[in-house]
Amino acid sequence: MTWQYTPEILPYVGVLFLSVLLAGGLTVYTVVVWTDAMHQPTVRAFVGLNVGCALWAGAYAMQLLSVTVSTKRGWLTVAFLGAVLVSVSCFTFAVAYSGNERLLSRRTALVLAIEPIVAFVLFTTQYRNLYTQRVDTAVVSDLVMIDRTFGPMGIVHVLYLYGLLVLSAGFLLRTIYRANHVYRMQASAVLLSIFVPLLANVVWFLELGPMGNLDFTPVAFVVSGLVYAVAISQHQLLDVVPVARTAVVENMRDGFLVIDETNRVRDVNAAVRSQIADDDNESIIGRDIAAVFPEVMRIVRDGPSTDHAQIAVDSSDRRRLFEVQVQRLSNDERFRLLLLRDVTDQHAVEQRYQALIENASDLITVIDDNGVIRYQSPSSTNVLGYDPSALEDRNYTEFVHPDDRERIAGAFSQGIEEPSSSEREEYRIRDADGEWRDVETVGRNLLDDPFVDGVVLNTRDVTERKKREREIRRKNDQLEEFAGVVSHDLRNPLTIAQGYLEAARDAVDCEYHDDIEFAHDRIETIIGDVLVLAREGQAIGETERVDVEQAVEQAWTHVDTGEASLTVVSDRPIVADEDRFLQLLENLFRNAIEHGGSDVNVRVETVADGFFVEDDGPGIPADDRRDVLKYGYTKTEAGTGFGLAIVSRIAEGHGWSIRVTEGTDGGARFEFVTDSQPITESLEEDALSNG
Incomplete structure (x- = not known):
């Protein structure tokens, strides 16, 4: 293989090899x-760029040194491959x-490669000489130079590569326009490294180069290499790259700050x-x-750390709190990234919740999976007499009454096995004076x-509620005892008296x-009403949605209504204890027939906030409406005075209010205002479930 070494070519070849080294x-x-x-x-593209520069410069240097056309x-x-790369x-x-990585898809790579x-x-x-029409050598200043003429495809190829470089410059110019100072310096450096070789190649393509149109493009890569070196060392070309910065960093709620060494x-x-x-960013x-x-x-x-430190910054309106974390931006020790998160509002919420917990009358306790107390709210001082610090690190069950301890331990073990479970338990706990207090605890596994x-x-x-409950149970036991006396000790003599009356009817004809x-x-009726009041009173069982029309018709059949008529208008259910609701209706119906006659008209209708029952009888005088619901109040010989009192107690047990007023046709009207919220929610649930 023959090589040419002339004083004219060696300096240029040396610069080309220098470009290869850079x-x-x-x-x-x-x-x-x-x-x-x-x-x-x-990073991958930067590596490819420099590999291509090395191939292009090295291959062009060897082409200059060689002599033969082949x-x-x-x-x-x-060199062709290097230029494409x-x-x-x-x-x-x-x-x-x-920041346009979405454009770098496999489809894009395929289109670029065609x-x-x-x-x-x-x-x-x-x-067919489509790329080069003629390839030969020519001697210029004692140098054997390549002499070729591009065909149509050769011109298209050169213009294609120019087009890629122009598009690259366009992306960089846009970045320069939109970026801040540090990114402008980076992008400008890259743009310069593109512009200088592009200008040199245009001079060569237009055949304006010296010495037989010598291509100075590879030499221009020496300038590009120096520019890249400066961009990497001084402007962190590969440390800080504005990929999607506008969409991510600039719009971050957290603070983003980069500092150098x-x-x-x-x-x-x-x-x-x-x-x-x-x-002003600049x-x-x-x-x-x-x-x-x-x-x-x-x-x-203090240097980079995974911990979050907190600082306070006084702004124009108020003091703000920030959590700050320092991180290395890359493997380079010179740059650090500071992330600042505004926790002012979060801190305010934490302070508010802490104040609520510390001033709550309830006890807030946090225990671990072994039952050891890890946190105890300050309310333990007022409620149990313990200092919170004295309770921490002690097992919770040691304060529980021995008779309740096994049950509470079992409930705790069951709750541990079910994450996010919630349990409610009542038991006794020892206070600082050694007294046992009744408590109710809701535990949640977190x-x-x-x-x-x-x-x-x-x-x-x-504790006080339990005392009241025990007192109520004691009174209920007394009432039950009283009911037994009424039922047994009064009904037995009454039965005997009724027997003697039947015997007297057979033996003696008497008008009395x-x-x-x-x-x-009448005595039998009074005994029945008294038993209802004594044994049931306000007691309300499980409530459910009751169909008003169906309940009214059922209650009507339980009463001797004679020739009386009934009208029911209902567009919604009533949430109630169905048995007690029936009892309330029966008593109202009996009252209407007793005072309005056997041909009275009774109307039951639901309204927006409850329901009412009215008749067209003589009604109740305004002066008597406050008293009709009291025990024993009656103005008829047959009345006991307990029927409407029972209605009042049933309504009170449901939490309803009752109002006695005048009916539409002048009779008595009893209006009941119920809690309509459960009814509304139930209807909404049904509507959702039915689509």
Whole structure:
């Protein structure tokens, strides 16, 4: 193989090999230092760019040194591949650097590869001279130079590569226009590294070069290499890349601040600028962090940490609290990233909840999975007489009454096995004086919640309520005893009297027998009403949605209504104890017939806030309406005075209010205002379930 060494060509070839060394050095440096970042498109494209530069410059140098046409064509083939790799890598780098990675899909890569593949095939095969019409050598100043004329495909290929570079410059110019100071310096450096080789190649393509149109494009890569080196060392080309910065960093609610090894600010986002009086981004960049944000200096001196430190910043309206974390921006020790999260509102909420817990009358206790107390609210002092610190690290069950301890321990074990479960228990607990107090506890398993990591017990002192319940049970027992006396000791003599009355009817004809029987019946009725009041009173069982129309018709059949008529208008159910609701209706119907006659008309209707029962009888005088619901009040000989009292007690037991007024037709009207909210919710649930 023959080579040419002339004084004219050697300096230029030396510059080309220098370009190879610069590009190769940048390639090795990038692969070694940014090994962990090789998955990033910008880093991969930068490596491809420098590999292409090295191939192009080295191949062109060898082409100049060679003499024969076949050798020169071989090196031109390598240079062809290098030029394609440079253009495609430059385009990829610019697209990724400007935050448009979504454009770098497999489809994009396929489209970009079509033209270079076609051009390469035509270049190597010389098919119909579509790429080069003529390839020969010519001697210029004692140098054997390649002499070729591009065909149509050759011109298309050159223009295609120019197009990629122009598009790359467009992406970079857009980044320069929209970016802040640090990104403008980076993008400008990359743009310069593209512009210089592009200008040199245009001079060559237009055949304006010296010495037989010598191509200075590979030499221009020396300038590009130097620019890249400066961009990497001074402007962190591969450390800080504005990929999707506008969409992510600039719009972050958290503060984002980059400082270098001299504590100079290199980048900030809007969240940080809003905390600084001077909102001008350019005036912040390059300033010392101590002058811009003096509150973070203590954290900066401590160095990078995964812990979050807290600082207070006095703004124009109020003091704000921030959690600050310092991180390394990359493997380079020179740059640190400060993340600032505004926790002012969160801190206010925490303070509010802490105040609520510390001033609550209930006991708030947090225990671990072994039942050991990890937190006890200050209310333990007022409720049990214990200092909270004296309870911590002690097992909760040691304060529980021995008779309740096994049951509570079992409930606790069951709750531990069910995350997020909630249980309610009543038991006795010992206070600081050694007395046993009744408490009600709702426990919730929050062991899986990292912010709680325990079982939360909300305990209420129900000692006084338990005393009242025991007193009520005692009175109920007395009432039950009284009911037994009424039932047994009064009904037995009454039965005997009724027997003697029947015997007297057979033996003696007396006009007073009917009066005696009426008196016996009245006594029987009074005994029945008294038993209802004594045994049931206000007691209300399980409530449910009751169909009003069906309940009214059923209650009507339980009463001797004679010729009386009934009208029912209902568009909604009533939430009630069905048995007691029937009893209420029966008593109202009996009252209507008793006072309105056997042909009275009775109307039952639901309204927006409850229901009413009215008749067209003589009605109740206004002066008597307050008294008709009292025990024993009656103005008829047959009445006991207990029927409407029972109605009042049933309504009271349901939590309903009752109002006695005049009916539509002048009779008596009893209006009941119920709690309509459960009814409404039930109807909504049915509507949802039925679609």
